[in-house]
Amino acid sequence: MKQTLVVIGNGMVGQHFLAGLAASTGKDQYDIVTFCEEPRPAYDRVHLSEFFSGKTAEDLSLIPEGFFADNGITLHLGDRAATIDREHKTVTSAKGVSIRYDKLVLATGSYPFVPPVPGHDRKNCLVYRTIEDLEAMTAAARTGKVGTVVGGGLLGLEAAKALKDLGLDTHVVEFAPRLMAVQIDEGGGAMLRRKIEALGVTVHTNKNTSQIIDGDTCVNKMCFADGEELETDVVLFSAGIRPRDDIAKGCGLDIGQRGGIVIDNHCKTSDPDIYAIGECALWNGMIFGLVAPGYAMARTVIADLNGSEALFTGADMSTKLKLMGVDVASIGDAHARTQGALIFTYQNGGSDVYKRLVVSEDKTRLLGAVLVGDANEYGTLLQYCQNGIALPEHPDSLILPRNAGEAVGLGPDALPASAQICSCYEVSKGAICSAIEAGCTTVNALKAETKAGTGCGGCVPLLKSVLNCELAKQGYEVNTDLCEHFAYTRQDLYNLIKVEGIKTFDALLAKHGRGLGCEICKPAVASILASHWNDYILKTEHVGLQDTNDTFLANMQKDGTYSVVPRIPGGEISPDMLIVLGQVGKKYNLYTKITGGQRVDLFGARLEELPAIWKELVDAGFESGHAYGKSLRTVKSCVGSTWCRYGVDDSVGLAIALENRYKGLRSPHKIKFAVSGCTRECAEAQGKDIGVIATENGWSLYVCGNGGMKPRHADLFATGLDKDTLIAYIDRVLIFYIRTADRLQRTSVWLENLAGGLDYLKAVVIDDKLGLCAELEQQMSHVIDTYQCEWKTTLEDADKLKRFRHFINSDQTDDNIVFVEERGQIRPANPEERRHFQLVEVA
Amino acid sequence: MTIWFDVCAVEDLQPNSGVCVLVQNQQIALFYLPATESVYAVHNFDPFGLANVLARGLIGDIGGQPMVASPLYKQHFHLTTGECFENSSVRIPAYPVRIDNARVSVGIPEPSV
Numbered sequence A: 001m002k003q004t005l006v007v008i009g010n011g012m013v014g015q016h017f018l019a020g021l022a023a024s025t026g027k028d029q030y031d032i033v034t035f036c037e038e039p040r041p042a043y044d045r046v047h048l049s050e051f052f053s054g055k056t057a058e059d060l061s062l063i064p065e066g067f068f069a070d071n072g073i074t075l076h077l078g079d080r081a082a083t084i085d086r087e088h089k090t091v092t093s094a095k096g097v098s099i100r101y102d103k104l105v106l107a108t109g110s111y112p113f114v115p116p117v118p119g120h121d122r123k124n125c126l127v128y129r130t131i132e133d134l135e136a137m138t139a140a141a142r143t144g145k146v147g148t149v150v151g152g153g154l155l156g157l158e159a160a161k162a163l164k165d166l167g168l169d170t171h172v173v174e175f176a177p178r179l180m181a182v183q184i185d186e187g188g189g190a191m192l193r194r195k196i197e198a199l200g201v202t203v204h205t206n207k208n209t210s211q212i213i214d215g216d217t218c219v220n221k222m223c224f225a226d227g228e229e230l231e232t233d234v235v236l237f238s239a240g241i242r243p244r245d246d247i248a249k250g251c252g253l254d255i256g257q258r259g260g261i262v263i264d265n266h267c268k269t270s271d272p273d274i275y276a277i278g279e280c281a282l283w284n285g286m287i288f289g290l291v292a293p294g295y296a297m298a299r300t301v302i303a304d305l306n307g308s309e310a311l312f313t314g315a316d317m318s319t320k321l322k323l324m325g326v327d328v329a330s331i332g333d334a335h336a337r338t339q340g341a342l343i344f345t346y347q348n349g350g351s352d353v354y355k356r357l358v359v360s361e362d363k364t365r366l367l368g369a370v371l372v373g374d375a376n377e378y379g380t381l382l383q384y385c386q387n388g389i390a391l392p393e394h395p396d397s398l399i400l401p402r403n404a405g406e407a408v409g410l411g412p413d414a415l416p417a418s419a420q421i422c423s424c425y426e427v428s429k430g431a432i433c434s435a436i437e438a439g440c441t442t443v444n445a446l447k448a449e450t451k452a453g454t455g456c457g458g459c460v461p462l463l464k465s466v467l468n469c470e471l472a473k474q475g476y477e478v479n480t481d482l483c484e485h486f487a488y489t490r491q492d493l494y495n496l497i498k499v500e501g502i503k504t505f506d507a508l509l510a511k512h513g514r515g516l517g518c519e520i521c522k523p524a525v526a527s528i529l530a531s532h533w534n535d536y537i538l539k540t541e542h543v544g545l546q547d548t549n550d551t552f553l554a555n556m557q558k559d560g561t562y563s564v565v566p567r568i569p570g571g572e573i574s575p576d577m578l579i580v581l582g583q584v585g586k587k588y589n590l591y592t593k594i595t596g597g598q599r600v601d602l603f604g605a606r607l608e609e610l611p612a613i614w615k616e617l618v619d620a621g622f623e624s625g626h627a628y629g630k631s632l633r634t635v636k637s638c639v640g641s642t643w644c645r646y647g648v649d650d651s652v653g654l655a656i657a658l659e660n661r662y663k664g665l666r667s668p669h670k671i672k673f674a675v676s677g678c679t680r681e682c683a684e685a686q687g688k689d690i691g692v693i694a695t696e697n698g699w700s701l702y703v704c705g706n707g708g709m710k711p712r713h714a715d716l717f718a719t720g721l722d723k724d725t726l727i728a729y730i731d732r733v734l735i736f737y738i739r740t741a742d743r744l745q746r747t748s749v750w751l752e753n754l755a756g757g758l759d760y761l762k763a764v765v766i767d768d769k770l771g772l773c774a775e776l777e778q779q780m781s782h783v784i785d786t787y788q789c790e791w792k793t794t795l796e797d798a799d800k801l802k803r804f805r806h807f808i809n810s811d812q813t814d815d816n817i818v819f820v821e822e823r824g825q826i827r828p829a830n831p832e833e834r835r836h837f838q839l840v841e842v843a
Numbered sequence B: 001m002t003i004w005f006d007v008c009a010v011e012d013l014q015p016n017s018g019v020c021v022l023v024q025n026q027q028i029a030l031f032y033l034p035a036t037e038s039v040y041a042v043h044n045f046d047p048f049g050l051a052n053v054l055a056r057g058l059i060g061d062i063g064g065q066p067m068v069a070s071p072l073y074k075q076h077f078h079l080t081t082g083e084c085f086e087n088s089s090v091r092i093p094a095y096p097v098r099i100d101n102a103r104v105s106v107g108i109p110e111p112s113v
């Protein structure tokens, strides 16, 4: 007979437990029932804030499709387990469902602590834990201007970011004298505060809220013990968590003095048939407010139910996060509480980096660390700390800035096989090496095989370096040749072309390559030549190198016709120009669509029609939009201060200036910009390669974001810029990217692979670390000075126009191009229609 | 039997690139490699993309074998055999080319009876 297993709570840990049990042999011994109080089953609370950047509840869901049905698990959704009767071994729910259990698992999580100050339950006084909480925040932010977070811990700062993103003037009120008092020390806290204040969040420390009352200018007013007051529309409490132990208390299980269901090393409560896991459980006097320890508890219980031995022996509370774009990490004994511990600190006021090492008295072991502003060493330091690896003779060398040529941290090779690489899924280096031996040769394959890297994602860089190191050891050569014709990387070729002054593909091939070339090296070299010399791309010596889109200065569509995209700088267009577009579209019977880049695309042009169409457009004042090139695409703008009641500066004017400045610039991949007139960010600048946002203090520059296949949020690069400095920085960033990126590497991936990352890029562009800035700007000036509209030049060259014919020996057209009508416009006929329907022939 | 058709002058060709000619109602892509003084002819129809576009593809070599890459989805075709490098069961028609007195002619197989 099967036993009945009841799980109370379907949160992150409850679900991890169910998934693990379902995948284990023990699954067949139990009928499994779970109570889920929330209106939806488990979702990813760790990434909850991404709800504000567009993730939906479905995106956050942790439930694989069909999970409950496929595994025969009964789910009571939106039903809270209300009481446990341990004598009769039954659980009864709020809706009246009563289930007899043999084994019971409590995974009830925690709730946000709200300090019982008078007025804490007033309108717009909220917490941050569930999707419903986020919906309430969004609604409250809609009518408010000011938001205040009570609590400057890890979650509080994340909540502050959310309020800021919702467009509120944001404050953080902290009772303690510094931020993140639990995880980081005073020096780190001060640095973090400076950084966060620079982002426009006001931080108040040493503030004790005494009551919340009616506001004068806002919905609420917070009154502090020191007599000060703060007007705020939204109050968000983030003052710590409390375990949800009410149901356990109700049935007489042992509860800790300050709450929490007491468990032993098997995660058993004081009743041997009842387990508790996750944030509701108290182990050795500790509550773990992170997901990885909860997962470890879940694995312990699964092992116990399967009759094997596994003990929960505590968990590491080290964390690495990005708070409001600031890297913060805390490892082990960050506060140096260990007897005799020695402290090493490194502080760089200029680039706002703070690092602290806590080292054992005899200087051989790392006990803890704090990193603010640059957490690149997190992986290495964590390994030193967790695996007790002997420290180098001068431990501070681990946190001092590295100058080129010096060894970089702890190589993955130095790690023992037992070293834990992924804390979320407890994957050791040994397990990863076995997977590599079994044939996983990419990070994605390793993720699929071992699950490492699929939780918080924090271990992926380390995972990658272990992979590369193992592959190298197994004799795989990591081949970086561009293709079989050039045994060089794109960067190498760039330097050869620059240093040797090479101006054509043939010259480069003769000197440094072999064979005839191919569709990989030809466009890559064409792009480098164009970035550096900026010749007309259809010059005889260059034309054979171009992809078809560049050859015909238009984008080939599925049926061999082309699309036409004139430039509309900044998205600003007059009615007259719109009429021209309409007339041309109508005359040539083109399908017309507004693109995602704020301009108009005209589709269905035959090769031989392109010159006539472009002649009309150029005559009317349009220029090529380079939609076909790996080059500047669009600079999206919002309407900005000219019309918008919130606009701080002229975003349209700047967008037009930037688009005109960089149009025609050829680069390793396409480049997109946007400019927003205020932090409401209607132009979505933080999703672009280059993003600019107007603030009261000047322009803020964001770099290396993109949408597309793998969206990346841009990084804040500099703030408070005047227009000239802004442009100088953009010039330098772009040329540095063009010189050093890989073929078809967007700025996002480039930055992620750039040794030293954002800080290094800042050092090069802002501090002129490499002494290159003048040269970078000069190269950009050359490109700008030699700009030409490729279509205009082509229309003036009868010889070039000859190519725009389908047949060079006949005036006939391609009879394979067939359109049908849909919604009043043309589209290519599909194969079915070609056979069955009356076709609309377009002359 | 192969029948030869005069299609164009050598100077009508595009160095290191392709053009398309109409011969007997067939669309034929011609590629010209001045480095080796060679001209190649294959059918213009891309059997994967189902469009007449191969003349607009990039040319070069794979392991020394001359090829054109389709501009649509980048499959490679051998310029003398027409065989697809990615899938040898796919083969496009390839034609012999002759150059005489700076004129280009293409050989088309006589339709078999």
Ligand code: SRM
Pocket (backbone or CB within 6 Å): A555, A556, A557, A563, A564, A565, A593, A594, A595, A596, A597, A598, A599, A600, A601, A627, A633, A634, A670, A672, A687, A688, A705, A706, A707, A708, A709, A710, A746
């Ligand atoms: C026309 C347009 C769709 C539309 O109807 O709105 C479009 C159409 C194409 N996009 Fe796009 N993209 C268009 C806006 C976008 C956007 C939105 C934006 O720019 O704000 C994105 C996401 C933002 C981004 O790039 O960061 C976008 C992300 C992509 C990607 C993925 C890039 C990535 O890094 O992941 C590709 C593939 C690629 O470039 O390799 C792509 C590639 C293409 C290509 C070139 C695919 C192809 O080779 O045929 C399409 C041909 C364009 C044409 O025929 O004119 N398109 N594409 C948009 C043209 C905007 C313009 O005015 O120039």
Ligand SMILES: Cc1cc2nc3c(=O)[nH]c(=O)nc-3n(C[C@H](O)[C@H](O)[C@H](O)COP(=O)(O)OP(=O)(O)OC[C@H]3O[C@@H](n4cnc5c(N)ncnc54)[C@H](O)[C@@H]3O)c2cc1C
Pocket (backbone or CB within 6 Å): A008, A009, A010, A011, A012, A013, A014, A015, A035, A036, A037, A038, A045, A046, A047, A048, A049, A079, A080, A081, A082, A107, A108, A109, A110, A128, A129, A130, A155, A158, A244, A247, A277, A278, A279, A280, A288, A289, A290, A291, A292, A294, A321, A456
């Ligand atoms: C905004 C935010 C950011 C975070 N970021 C991180 C991070 O970066 N890294 C990290 O490690 N952790 C992070 N955490 C913490 C992490 O989310 C928790 O550690 C984790 O969710 C704990 O899982 P749990 O299952 O114990 O609790 P929960 O996920 O809270 O699940 C408990 C569930 O049980 C339900 N429940 C309670 N009582 C009953 C009952 N009687 N009957 C039925 N159902 C009941 C609750 O409604 C809830 O759905 C974050 C948390 C938040 C809110």
Ligand code: SF4
Pocket (backbone or CB within 6 Å): A638, A639, A640, A641, A644, A645, A646, A647, A648, A651, A676, A677, A678, A679, A680, A681, A682, A683
């Ligand atoms: S981003 Fe632009 S359009 Fe949006 S509110 Fe600001 S100024 Fe107005």
Ligand code: FES
Pocket (backbone or CB within 6 Å): A421, A422, A423, A424, A425, A452, A453, A454, A455, A456, A457, A458, A459, A460
């Ligand atoms: S440590 Fe979180 S995914 Fe690996």
